[in-house]
Amino acid sequence: MAKLTAGLATSHIPAVGAALDNGKSGEPYWQPVFKGYEFAKEWIAKEKPDVVILVYNDHASAFSLELIPTFAIGCAEQFEPTDEGWGPRKVPVVKGSPELASHLAQSLILDEFDMTIVNNMTVDHGLTVPMSLMFGQPAEWPCQVIPLAVNVVQYPPPTGHRCYMLGKAIRKAVEAYDKNLKVVIFGTGGMSHQLQGPRAGLINKAFDNRFLDLLTADPIALTKMPHVEYMREAGSEGIELVMWLVMRGALDDDVKETYRFYHVPASNTAVGHIILENKN
Amino acid sequence: MEKPYDDIPGTIVFDAERSRQGYHLNMFCMSLMKDENRKAFKADEAGYLAMWPMTPEQRQSVLDRDWNRMLQLGGNIYFTSKIGSTDGLSFQQVAAMMSGKTQPEYAEMMINGGRSIEGNRYKSEQKRG
Numbered sequence: 001m002a003k004l005t006a007g008l009a010t011s012h013i014p015a016v017g018a019a020l021d022n023g024k025s026g027e028p029y030w031q032p033v034f035k036g037y038e039f040a041k042e043w044i045a046k047e048k049p050d051v052v053i054l055v056y057n058d059h060a061s062a063f064s065l066e067l068i069p070t071f072a073i074g075c076a077e078q079f080e081p082t083d084e085g086w087g088p089r090k091v092p093v094v095k096g097s098p099e100l101a102s103h104l105a106q107s108l109i110l111d112e113f114d115m116t117i118v119n120n121m122t123v124d125h126g127l128t129v130p131m132s133l134m135f136g137q138p139a140e141w142p143c144q145v146i147p148l149a150v151n152v153v154q155y156p157p158p159t160g161h162r163c164y165m166l167g168k169a170i171r172k173a174v175e176a177y178d179k180n181l182k183v184v185i186f187g188t189g190g191m192s193h194q195l196q197g198p199r200a201g202l203i204n205k206a207f208d209n210r211f212l213d214l215l216t217a218d219p220i221a222l223t224k225m226p227h228v229e230y231m232r233e234a235g236s237e238g239i240e241l242v243m244w245l246v247m248r249g250a251l252d253d254d255v256k257e258t259y260r261f262y263h264v265p266a267s268n269t270a271v272g273h274i275i276l277e278n279k280n
Numbered sequence: 281m282e283k284p285y286d287d288i289p290g291t292i293v294f295d296a297e298r299s300r301q302g303y304h305l306n307m308f309c310m311s312l313m314k315d316e317n318r319k320a321f322k323a324d325e326a327g328y329l330a331m332w333p334m335t336p337e338q339r340q341s342v343l344d345r346d347w348n349r350m351l352q353l354g355g356n357i358y359f360t361s362k363i364g365s366t367d368g369l370s371f372q373q374v375a376a377m378m379s380g381k382t383q384p385e386y387a388e389m390m391i392n393g394g395r396s397i398e399g400n401r402y403k404s405e406q407k408r409g
Contacts (some may be wrong), residue, residue: 014371044373060358064305064310083312085365153358155285155295192394196357197348199290200375201386203394228284232401265390268375 002100002177004170006047006107006245006258008040008270009187010087010133010213010263012056014048015267017089020132033271043198043258043275044134046070049184051097051144053104053170054127055246056188057152059084063173069116070158071166072106074123074147075101091128091137097144098175104146122145130188152189152240160242161223162163167249174250189240191262191272192233202235203270208262211241212274216257219248237269252278254265287402290379294356302354305342309359318366347378348388 019030061082063069070194076096081088108115129148134143151157158166167185172184191211194202211234215223222245258275265271292298299306308329311317329339341349342363344345350360364374365382378387379395389395399405 001409035324054370058323059312060306060356060393065299065359085362099401107301125317125340132394153294153303154299155293188358190346194395196351196378197290197292198377198379199395199396199400201389202397203401205393207397226284228288231285231291231293232288233397236288236293267372268390272333 002174002179002183003182004174004185004250004278005049006275007185007187007251008134008273008275009190009244009247010037010040010130010251010273011190011266011269011271012126012129013085014129015264016271017125017129018230020137020244021089021091024236025199029217031216032263034060035264036263036271037274039259039261040134040273040275041136041137044184047184048182049143050091050181053146053147053148053182053183053185053250054130054188055082055150055186055243056126056130057240057243058149059124059126060153062121062132063149065131067084068151068154069118069149070151071113072116072149073101073105074118074149075105076119076121079121079127079145079147080122081128082230084124084125085260089125090140091132091233092139094127094131094141094145097146100144100174100179100181101146103177104170104173105175108166111167111169111172117146118149121147130186134186145229150243150246152243156165157239157242158229159227160225160245163242163245164223164249167251170246171250175202185250187244189233189243190238191241191270192235192238193269194235195237195268199235203264203266204233204235204238205262205270207233208272209269212260212262212272215244215248215274216255216276219245224247248276251276254278254279287403289400289406293353295298298354299356301363302338302355304332304334305338305350305353305355306359308334308342309362310326312362321366347374
């Protein structure tokens with residue numbers, strides 16, 4: 001049977017991808033950021049997932065305002081990187097996991113999560129930057145990926161509680177799949193940041209660190225946080241953090257925190273990263 | 281509809297109402313994902329904007345590169361920043377302009393830990409302060 005062993009969360013800042021792509025990762029500004037991911041690269045090389053379920057958001061790339069799915073699951077065989085205005089990132093094409101993705105879609109919908117099924121889409125920095133941070137710059141990505149896009153562009157995103165419950169339904173669906181696959185789930189986005197208006201550049205280290213503490217120890221408390229609190233305390237784009245709760249919901253209630261990293265700034269944003277493992 | 285986020289200072293939440301108001305403005309921005317459209321826009325901005333059923337205020341805000349005004353008129357930052365990219369600006373340059381700073385000042389603020397949350401939670405704090 002398939003097994004979901006661990007989850008990790010990371011910011012998906014576009015400038016981080018650009019720094020890597022343009023060979024700037026050794027510069028003093030970027031060095032501390034990339035150093036913070038060295039552990040994760042070693043960890044995931046040992047963990048060797050067959051499939052990553054990657055929870056992220058599209059940023060007016062594959063989805064404009066024509067179609068705004070709250071939860072969209074990518075069931076295609078592959079996903080090309082989006083041209084976000086400077087040409088597509090020169091990273092490998094993302095290989096999907098169509099059979100498991102279709103199984104997940106069916107199970108989730110019957111569990112009352114009304115997923116949008118996507119068979120043709122590109123993936124932007126929200127998905128490809130976490131891949132680069134975890135796997136570096138290989139010729140091919142070492143695992144299959146199921147993109148799970150969450151709307152956080154138009155208010156309201158799904159609630160934190162809804163995201164957490166989706167995670168639980170994902171766990172159930174993975175473990176009902178009758179192939180021997182190792183699955184790891186990524187929650188991405190955040191941490192505190194605001195990209196718009198006169199309050200742009202907002203960072204709230206105390207909020208972020210409390211969020212990391214609770215993510216490990218008391219995620220139920222986080223599921224009760226209203227959207228306005230994310231936006232007020234962590235910036236209008238800090239609300240992306242609800243996506244981390246999908247990841248957390250897919251893990252055991254009691255988890256081992258294997259690694260944590262926090263750094264300010266990368267471009268306009270606080271970088272946060274955590275690895276959580278099921279104990280059994 | 282109650283909007284408990286309206287008292288956050290310096291912040292325009294892109295909710296359903298703003299999305300409706302800004303639909304054509306944002307879809308114009310979306311068109312700038314294509315190189316031929318970027319070239320057409322740069323060659324004749326007013327002419328290109330006239331092809332989109334936007335309000336005169338929305339068109340003017342684009343011509344003026346009045347980034348905050350675009351947001352007030354229903355623009356969303358992930359869309360309006362495509363105008364910045366078309367102009368060859370980095371995201372941080374646009375963010376600096378929206379917050380009334382030069383890019384070096386803004387970058388310095390970020391290196392020093394970003395804009396503090398203290399005094400920036402409620403509009404009422406700013407009136408007092």
